[in-house]
Amino acid sequence: MYAIEALSLSKRFGNIQALSQVDFTVNEGETFGFLGPNGAGKTTTIRILTGISAPTQGSARIFGRDIVRDTIAARRQMGIVHETSNIYTDLSAWQNLMFTAELYNVGKKEREKRGAELLELFGLTERRDDKTNGFSKGMKRRLTLAMGLINHPRLLFLDEPTSGLDVQSNLIIRDVISELNKTGVTVFLTTHNIEEANLACDRVAIINRGHIAAIDSPERLKNTIQSVQSIEVAFDPVSLVRVEDLEQIPSVSEVRKQGDKFRLITEDPPGVLEEIMEYSRNHNVRVISVTTLGPSLEDVFIRLTGLDIRTKGVKAID
Amino acid sequence: MTELGEHCDQVCTELHAAWAIAKKDIIIYYLKPNIIVSGMLFPIFMFLAFAIGRPEVPAVMIPGLIAITILFSASSIEPVSIPIERRMKTFDRLLSAPISLHTVVLGESMSGFLYSLGIAFVPLIAGLILFPTPIVGFAALIAGLVLTSFCFATMGTLFAAYPTESPGDIMSMLNLVRLPLIFVSGVLIPLEQIPQIGQYIAYFSPLTYGNDLIQAAFAGDTHFNPAIDVVMLLLFILIFQFVANRLYKKYND
Numbered sequence: 001m002y003a004i005e006a007l008s009l010s011k012r013f014g015n016i017q018a019l020s021q022v023d024f025t026v027n028e029g030e031t032f033g034f035l036g037p038n039g040a041g042k043t044t045t046i047r048i049l050t051g052i053s054a055p056t057q058g059s060a061r062i063f064g065r066d067i068v069r070d071t072i073a074a075r076r077q078m079g080i081v082h083e084t085s086n087i088y089t090d091l092s093a094w095q096n097l098m099f100t101a102e103l104y105n106v107g108k109k110e111r112e113k114r115g116a117e118l119l120e121l122f123g124l125t126e127r128r129d130d131k132t133n134g135f136s137k138g139m140k141r142r143l144t145l146a147m148g149l150i151n152h153p154r155l156l157f158l159d160e161p162t163s164g165l166d167v168q169s170n171l172i173i174r175d176v177i178s179e180l181n182k183t184g185v186t187v188f189l190t191t192h193n194i195e196e197a198n199l200a201c202d203r204v205a206i207i208n209r210g211h212i213a214a215i216d217s218p219e220r221l222k223n224t225i226q227s228v229q230s231i232e233v234a235f236d237p238v239s240l241v242r243v244e245d246l247e248q249i250p251s252v253s254e255v256r257k258q259g260d261k262f263r264l265i266t267e268d269p270p271g272v273l274e275e276i277m278e279y280s281r282n283h284n285v286r287v288i289s290v291t292t293l294g295p296s297l298e299d300v301f302i303r304l305t306g307l308d309i310r311t312k313g314v315k316a317i318d
Numbered sequence: 319m320t321e322l323g324e325h326c327d328q329v330c331t332e333l334h335a336a337w338a339i340a341k342k343d344i345i346i347y348y349l350k351p352n353i354i355v356s357g358m359l360f361p362i363f364m365f366l367a368f369a370i371g372r373p374e375v376p377a378v379m380i381p382g383l384i385a386i387t388i389l390f391s392a393s394s395i396e397p398v399s400i401p402i403e404r405r406m407k408t409f410d411r412l413l414s415a416p417i418s419l420h421t422v423v424l425g426e427s428m429s430g431f432l433y434s435l436g437i438a439f440v441p442l443i444a445g446l447i448l449f450p451t452p453i454v455g456f457a458a459l460i461a462g463l464v465l466t467s468f469c470f471a472t473m474g475t476l477f478a479a480y481p482t483e484s485p486g487d488i489m490s491m492l493n494l495v496r497l498p499l500i501f502v503s504g505v506l507i508p509l510e511q512i513p514q515i516g517q518y519i520a521y522f523s524p525l526t527y528g529n530d531l532i533q534a535a536f537a538g539d540t541h542f543n544p545a546i547d548v549v550m551l552l553l554f555i556l557i558f559q560f561v562a563n564r565l566y567k568k569y570n571d
Contacts, residue, residue: 052410052413052570053570053571054571072328072417072418075414075416080414082407082410084407086410087408089406090345091342091345091346099338099341099342102334102335103339103415103416103417105335
């Protein structure tokens with residue numbers, strides 16, 4: 001049985017076709033990434049899969065339960081971690097957890113045991129009885145994740161779980177996701193952090209303009225665009241190097257400045273390497289490091305969504 | 319488990335969840351000192367506004383005052399709390415929980431109901447202590463307080479279905495309904511004394527039946543049979559609950 005089956009999901013809002021014939025399945029125990037630029041249909045898909053919104057056409061099943069006809073039974077299998085840390089800031093961490101447990105019909109003894117475990121797991125035990133309006137962004141995010149796990153879900157929807165967090169919270173959350181996966185929990189991960197999806201997901205789907213553009217494992221997706229290779233080079237002094245000059249090198253299709261380095265996209269890395277050395281001699285700059293890179297999941301994303309990286313930044317896709 | 323057993327189990331689960339929502343709202347919104355104090359001051363100001371300069375014995379006004387207090391206290395908090403929860407995205411938590419929309423509406427209404435029931439005791443106790451207002455029908459009083467409170471709490475939840483994150487948007491719409499209700503429901507002017515057209519309109523106001531039922535508890539003298547008041551209030555509760563459910567479903571899609 002699949003954890004999620006999306007069958008020809010379509011959703012129309014007035015004249016806007018938000019989703020069009022979206023088909024995919026998520027296996028039980030899999031960590032599945034769902035990537036796409038803003039407005040691509042990610043949120044609409046999640047709202048349909050969690051039963052908040054109904055599809056205009058098509059259907060979705062959660063562990064075999066139709067999300068429209070059998071909404072409550074389907075939702076009992078899920079934990080949902082929304083994009084915003086939607087906790088009640090006038091309640092304590094403990095009250096937030098207990099309230100969520102009551103919504104999910106978790107018995108008193110079980111919810112108290114599970115609540116204490118989760119507070120410990122997310123490093124919040126000492127703040128258990130504090131109102132959460134004094135919590136940091138990372139603590140609120142950790143509590144949101146704990147609330148999503150209070151009912152021992154078989155399927156966890158994670159919407160941008162680590163976006164904008166401090167290092168400690170990031171590490172705790174990534175570690176918990178990894179551990180969940182080992183215990184057989186299916187994770188549906190929506191993220192803008194492509195590297196996170198690359199590292200955490202068994203498979204990813206890329207959605208663009210309401211259509212699924214690709215679904216596969218990160219490595220296989222990268223293999224589909226092997227032509228997108230690149231050379232990352234650092235010069236000293238960097239101030240003397242101009243992107244426009246590097247773009248003149250034959251067979252370089254694109255140059256991206258990334259911090260103190262330049263990334264040159266090319267189908268001919270050896271040829272470009274020679275040209276770079278020539279450039280450094282002619283312009284009196286020293287090459288201090290060179291790395292040859294294969295295509296990244298980000299390259300796949302950019303290729304499939306047609307996103308213009310030069311106007312949108314490199315890591316933050318939106 | 320039999321099908322009936324499963325059904326009963328689901329009903330218990332839903333009621334428990336509704337109570338959890340009500341408890342949450344009471345802690346977050348209703349047990350705030352400013353809300354309690356303003357709720358208690360409201361009937362006092364209403365009393366002064368309508369009693370000063372009027373020839374009637376103040377005791378005559380107590381049932382109407384209780385009815386108005388319930389109308390405003392029961393329907394005021396959800397139109398504020400639900401838009402705030404939309405803004406904080408906590409409302410999504412309720413919408414995505416394994417409970418029906420009816421339970422969300424019921425839970426939200428329960429907190430307003432309990433709050434207004436508590437506030438209604440201010441004019442009730444003041445009436446008993448300060449003025450000669452004996453209660454002649456306890457059953458009518460209990461039914462009147464409970465049903466009227468629940469009816470207007472559900473009405474507040476219904477108005478809060480309007481998809482906005484600004485409480486002011488809902489309060490302005492709500493006041494367009496609540497204020498005229500006071501004048502056409504026999505609270506300030508007995509139904510018999512208002513023009514015929516006003517009497518027809520009064521039949522469509524839940525405040526008419528709530529006020530009439532509470533009047534029955536104090537005066538024993540009413541416009542309708544108390545049984546009709548009870549049936550009509552139950553009908554309004556069902557209509558408000560049904561419409562609220564449909565609106566939340568529509569606006570959250």
